[in-house]
Every structure is written in C-alpha cells, then in structure tokens.
Amino acid sequence: MNFFESEILKGKYFAPKSRDRLRATMVNLFILAGAFVMLLYAYENMVYGYYVMLSVELFIILVLLVAYLVFPHYLNINHTSYMILGALTFLLSMSLIVPDQDPELSLFWLAALPIFVFFFLGVEKGIRWSTDMFIVLLFIPLVSYVTGIQFVYEWELLSQIVLGYLVVSYMLYIIESERSSYEERLNVALEENKILFKEVHHRTKNNMQVVMGLLESQSFKIDDPKYKKMFETHVDRLKAMSLMHKNLYSNHSYEEVDIQEYLEEIAQSLQTYTEYHIHTDIDPIIIDMKIAMNIGLIFNEAVTNAIEHAFEGEEGEIDISFKQIGERYSLCIQDNGKGFDTSLTYKSLGLTLIKDLSVTLPHSTIEIEGKNGTKIQIYFDTEEHL
Template sequence: MPKQEPSASLFSLEPAIDRRPLKVTPNTSLIETITIMGKARSSCILPSLNLLLDTAFLTEARGSGVLVIQDAQIFGVFTDADALQVIASGRNLAEMKVAELMRQPVFTLSQSDTVDIFTALSLLRQHQIRHLPIIDAGGQLLGMVTLESIRQALQLDELLRSRQLAEVISTPIVQTSVTTSVLGIAQLMVEHQVNSVVLTAGGTKADIEPVGLVMDRDIIQLQALQVNLSQTQAQTIMQTPLLNCEPTESILAAYWKMQQRRVQQFIVSDECGKILGIVTPTNFLKTLDVALMRRSVEQLQRSIEQFENKKTELLQSSDANIKLEVQQTPAELMEQLQCNRLLTAMALRIRKSLNWDEILNTTVAEVRQFLQTERVIIYRFNLDLSGTVVVESVASGWQPALNSTIQDTCFGKNYAQSYKEGRTLVAEDIYTAGFTQCHIDILALYNIRASLIVPILQKEHLWGLLCAYHCSEPRYWRQFEVDLLQQLATHVAIAIQQSELYQQVQSELTERRRAEEQLLVSLKEKEILLKEVHHRVKNNLQTISSLLRLQSDYIKDEKALASFKDSQNRIRSMALIHEKLYQSKDLFRIDFAEYIRELATNLLRSYSARAQTVTLKIDAQDIWLNIDTAIPCGLIINELVLNSLKHAFRPKNKKPQISIAIHSINSGKFRLTISDNGVGLPKDIDFKDTESLGLQLVCTFTEQLEGTIDLDNSQGTQFIIEFAELQ
C-alpha cells in the first residue's frame, strides 16, 4: 500500500485501483486466456519467492479475472468462475474463444470527486461481482477494483477487532474425499456455486475431520499447466495443514493468524469439530453492513484530522518561540532532568544487578511512566525473524502482549535490514505511516496507534526492539523522547549481554558441579568396589595361609615344615597390605609405619619360641606408600626379619635386637634399613649370589623396586635398601 499523505482521505478510491489488470481480445482462445490467468497468479504458489502476503493476495486477485477489450472498448469480463464452469464441462478449450463465455454487460464505475471507495464496494455487492473496471470521464480504462484491492486500502481494523467470525462465515460447505479427481471437484464447485471444497480422509459427513482444502484457483492453475484433471486426485493439490478458528474469535485476530501461517483462507469450526464455514480476507466486505463500515472509517478519519490539527498548532507554536530555544522553559528543563535520572538509574542497576528480568521490567515500567504512554515492550527476535514479547509494561484496560509470539511476514523484507543498520522508526499514526496492511493488522490487534521503535543491537546482531506504543490516539513524538529511547536501548543491550554472560557462566558452573557430583558418585562406587576387591584378596590370601598351616600339621620333616611356615608368612605379609588398604580411607596408599609394626609383631609371634627375648625397634614416621611399592617392600622386610630370627642369634646373645627404619631422603627417595645385633653373615657368602631363597627374594624385590641394596656386616647384619615409589 503506497504511503498516504497526512491529508489524504481514507475514503479515496485511488489506493484500491489496480492499474495493471489482465486484458485479452475477444478472439483469444479459452486455453490461452486461462493460461494468462494462471501465469499472473503463479508467483503466489512459489514458496521460494517468499512473497509478502499482501503482494500474493493482490497478485491472486489480478489473476482471478480478465477484461475482454477491443479498440479500447470493454466488451466483457472473464472470471475464474467462468473458467471453472467451462473446465467442469469437459469441453475443448482450445477450440473456444473467450468472447463465447465472457460476462456481459460489464458494470463500470467512472472516477470522480464524488466517487469513493464505498461507492465501488456498494456496486460490487449490488451486482454480486468481484471485478469492477474504473474508467475516466472519456470512457478510457484506468484500472480494476476488486474486493481484494478494497481490503488492502480500507482501514477497518478497529471494527474487525470487535466483530466475531460468526458474522462473516460463508456457506454452504461442500465436502468430499481426498481421492476425488480434480475434475470431480470442479464439477462440485459449479453444481453448488462455491469456490472451495473441503477434503476429508473419507466420506462427506459433516463430523468427519477435514484434512485439506481445494480452491477454484488451484484447479485453474492445473488447467493452465494442461494437466489431465480427470486422472489427478484432489489430494495432490490440496492446501494443508488447515488453519482452524472458533466462531467467537475476532475477525482481526483470525486474519493475523492467517498472515502468520501465510494462507488466504481458513475453516471455522464449532466445539464439536463441525465445520461451520470458510472465511477469506474479503468475507467481511460481503457481509458486514456498509453503513457500519463507513462510520468506522469516518471515526478513524476524524481522529487523523484532529491529530494533524493539533500537530500543526504545536509546530506553529514552536516556530513562534524559536528565538527562545536557548532559554529552555522550566518544564523542558524538568523533562531533561528526568531523562538524565532515568538513564543514570538504568546504568546503576546494570552495575549492581545481574538479574535480567528485574532490570528490564523496571526499565519499561519507568519509561512508560515517563513518556505517559500505554505500552512499552522489549521484543526479542528468533533466527527466522519471528519474535516474542519478553518484557512489557502496559496500562490497565489494554490487552497484554507479554509472551506473545509474532511472525510478521512483512518484517523480513521491509524493516529487518534497516534496524540492523541502527534505524529508529517513528510513527505518529500507523494509518498514515505507509505500513503494509499485514503490519497494520498486527499493530491494530494490540490497539497500537502510534509507535516509537529503536533496535537493540549487540555488535552486528539484531537482538530485539525497544518499543513505546501509544494506543488511545495518534501521538507526536518529541526529539528528546526519541533520544531517550535510543540511549536506553544501548543500556538495555549492555544489560542483556552482561546477563547472558552471567547466565552462561552460571550454566557452565552448574554443568561443572553436575559433572563433579557424577564423578564423586562414580569415585564412591569405584572406592566401594576397590575395597571389596582388597577385602576378597585378603580373604583369599588368608585362606591360602590357613591351608598351608593345616597342611603343615601332616609334615614331619623339619626343613619342609620351615618352608611351609616361610611361605605362610610371605602370604600373610601380602594379605596384611590388602587388609590395611581395605580399612584405610585412602585406597591407593597405606600407612607403612603402622604396617611395619603389625608385620614385625606377627613375625615375632610366629617365631615366638626363638623370639621371646628379641627386642623389636621400629623407626618410621609418616611414611605412605602405594600398593605397588608396599608389597615388594613388605616382602623384603618379611624375608630379612625372618632371616634374623632364624639365623642371627645364638644363646650367648644377651640382648638380641632387630631394628627396622624407613625414612624419606632427598629426590623423593626412601631408605629402608633392616639390622640386627646378631652374629652377622659368614664372610664367604655373597648375599647377591646365594642359594638362600629368602636372600634371592630380597634381591629380586629390590630390582622390582628399581632400587639398590647394600650390606654392612661389621656389627651384626645391616641391609640398606634405597628406592623410589613406583608410579
């Protein structure tokens, strides 16, 4: 819709005239005529073009009728209803001329100062036609007026918002199966004089749920493509899914849904699912009282004129006082002060709080109060340029828009890029701002009459919009109000970015805590499992030790019995490590000092007959070893202590003593010293090359520890082993 000048009348016929109607000569064949109609409307059914609904709607209307003209004279009109009738007859369209089926006489309307848009509407309704040629005073064709072009030019949003769909439902309803041929559908349309048929999964009963809809234009389009209609099922061209509305819904709200779904008709059903009728965007022009529509437009026209008069007076007053601009009035100074306070408060809130909802809700409430307007919202975009009202402050008595999701089919092509570039939209009256009809319908649905919109940008990304709306009447937005909203939008963008970063950090922390909790649970489960493993290993080793003890009861040979006993002690030393690990809070390390004491005590008890006078001295403080290091180290202690108990002491030893010491030395190494004050090893024995199993095991375990072993035989026997903990 072209932009109207402020003084333009809403009753003007000019915006409703289509200056490019389709034309053919009387000798044009029907098949060529139908092809021309099909080509005119073909762009409407190409989703890839993503046309605005307004554009598709008017293009569809242009393709619904052709003027038959010869020598600049209008001979007749050929419409889609005429095309459908001849298609349903099955006649050869290539052999027929359009003059044979064109409608005559042709009703026309001469454009003049006394003719307005309601004159054209009354003629269309009076003669029950859809196409009205407009001619000038000399009888020359100027263009065509249709119900669709009137709908785009006539501003009736206030009226449509208060009227229910039940008032504009078209009947009768014709239903048939999806398997019916397209030719059969055409014949049904002609028989019942309808332009649409509802398709069901099976049968024609009223209570069967509809699955699709076929319009007359769909059939004409197929015929233009020369498709065999008798062999094509209706389900191949049906429109689905269907938009279904309740009869109590307002006409304007239903049209808004239609625009969001990009459909040009919808079904009205009752609570039981029974279809009551089909509604198109022009139904109300055929049913609502013309006088009622005229009064609605008159009221809107008066409000526009009153606003223009007030604005003129305001501008004249400003011109008269232009010399006093430097000396601002107290009222202006107070307004500027309030602006500064609002911006300062917003900045402080951002610094003090990370609560996104609290900051933005307080902001829109304060802005609405300061601007003395009815609605202020923050609108957030989705990736497809649909969006949701995420924050709103609205005066009592006006319909809330909070959480409403809006798909404005006009937005992407008309406004998005401009907002990304930082454009501010100032509209004093939506009906004189040059908006498309679908955009006006959305604004009117929420009673919006004037709007001030600034983008919320995060670098190159269009996050959303900060919108101030006046609902009761048009409004003149002053420059300082525009500046205020622009600065607030910058603060809002900072608040949103700060909050989103905070939320991202919180989300990451929550995810990390969740992972840590899962890890702790997993570790706890593994700890229980590992304890059970150590417990079972210890039990199994004790079982082996017990079996060795039982077997030793049947052995009479002293050497064999000693070997059994030595093996039993080795197994006990390993079992003791697993027992310590099972009982410890740390499943990977044991308190080696405590282990040495218990191991040595068990060995003394095992050889109590020989060790009753032996003194045990242990020097070990705060030494913790892992299991891989503790087991060979424990077996070394086991072998050397047993060796001392069995061979070191003679009866003449008055104070036999065995010493075990382990200390941490530099570079993370340990020094283990095992000594006795006994007779010492014979000088001719090389402990690293001997047949003694015990000493062989000591050397083997030292190698396993990747350590070194030395012998001091000067005073008794002293073995010194240095090693590092195995990793």
C-alpha cells in the same frame, strides 16, 4: 610456570590437582589481572582528569591487593570471592552513572563478572547475583531519570548491554550446571568404585587367610624340619600380603597405605614366633599400595632371615627403621647377630628375593653389610620420575 602457579598464585597452600587449588590460583590470577587492568584505566583517568573514577579505581585496587595479601591465611576462597565481587560490583555500578569517564570500563567488567561469579560461587549464587545485577542495571537509568543525573549510555546501548549480560549469564549457567551435574555423577561413581575395591581387598584378605590356614594345617603333618620351616616361611609371606589388603579395606584410601601401621603389624606378627626382640622406628608416611606391598615383603624376608640365621644364642636384637630423607626413602633392617662374609656368593633365597624386590622400587639402591651383624639398607625415590 610451576613457581608462578605455586608461589605467585598461592597454589602451594592446597592439595595438588584439587579443585580448591584450581579455584585458589584462578582467584589470585583474577585479582592480579584485575588490578593491572584498573591501573591502566586509573592512569588514563588521571591523564584526562576524571578524578571521581580515579579515586574509585584506586580504592578498588587497594581492596584487591589487601585480598591478595591476606589470602589464604585470614580469608578462605569463598570470603575472598565475595570481597572481590562486592568491590567490582560497586565499580561497575559507579562506571554506569559517573559522567566524564571512559565507558569502556563498564563493558569490560560486565563481561568478566558473570564468569567470575558462576565459577567461584556456583550456580545458585550465580543466578541470585545475576538477578540482582539485572535489577541494578534497570534501576540505575530510573535513578538517572528521576534525579536528572546524565546516564553514561544511551537507552539503546543500555538495552544491548543488558541483553548481552543476560545471554552471557545464561550460557555460564548452562555450562556450570552441566559441570556440576557431571561432577556429582563422577563422585557417585567414585564412591561406588571405592566400595567395590574395599570389597575386593576384603575378599582377597579372607581368601589368603584360608590358604594360610591350609598351609599351617599341612605343616603339622610334616616331620622334616626343613620342609616344615619352608611351609612356615610361605605362610609369613602370605601374611605380609594379607595385612596389606586388610589395611586397604580398613582405611579410607584403596590406593595408598600408612607404612608405619603396615610394617608394625608385620613386626608384631613375626614377634609372636621368636624370643628375639624386634624394635621399630618407622615414620607415619602414606605410600602407594604397590610400593608398600614390596616393602612389606622385603621387610618380612629380612626379619625372617635374621630370626633364622643371625643368632646363635637365645638373645638378639633386630632394629628396623623407615624414614624419609629429602626426596628419598630409607629402609634399614639391622641385627646384632654373627653376620656373614659379603664377599662370598650368597645364595640364600631370602636375600635373593630381597634384592629382586628392591629393584621394583623407584630408582633404588641396596647396601648389604655383614660385619658385626647383618645390615640391609635400601634407598629409593619418593615417586617415580619419568
């Protein structure tokens, strides 16, 4: 089913779960179903010798196939819809006046076309097209009377067809109007929620900065280097979380974060506290807020650990990369310091926190190496699989 919707109906060219994707798949389904129905009618007309309608139907089938082949590279959804609508309206008109053909064809398209026009072109164009079609339905019998061309239907049946068409169009108008109104109210509510979320993230970031300022002011009063460093470490953790909220209220999305921008901000913040060089190679990938928060904390802990414990001299390099490899992400933090013996039980709070945070990432694995410097490599899935 996914292959049919994505490939055959061309949903892959549009964002998942978007209205454009739904419209694209529906318009292609309409094209394929319509072409199939007309092939059946064309075969029947060929058998019974109704060659005028046969030529019309073959022309319409060709138009539908061309529309299917060029969509969406050369025609967008609206242009394709107009192309289909024009072709089928012509077919419907011909089916009402061409003698010696199966009149059931016009009944099929009279029921299908109102659904098509209201769904794909909206209420305003649906009303306009329905009005034009109503005039055509009244005009065709007049032309038949003046020219003497025999009309396919009796007047009584025609009046029933027109009445049925008007009823179907009116019902679709009501349904589409309600849907449009609901969608508009939903969009307004969504925009209001976005503003509220941005305000929440902005206030959270400001409050965290106040807490960071209090901790920093208290750290100046501490003489013991051990406890002073502890305060500074907590400030760095708060700063990593604060940057997350800053990204969320600064960008358009309040649920996703550009991981490149976020991690590079943390790296720049940490670089101001050390003479060791921090190098980043991070792809611009959009990631869920909760996952990005944990990645930022892991990043902060790993780099802080390297700054504090990896080097004995004044020179040192810390390399960080974040890449997408197929269906998984890869986060690597590596330094060229002294390393450590990974076979020993290592009770560093930083490494313990890194391991605990890595477990929260979707189907994650973590590798820690201590030869020729320390290397922390974490792999996890691009999305949560049930």
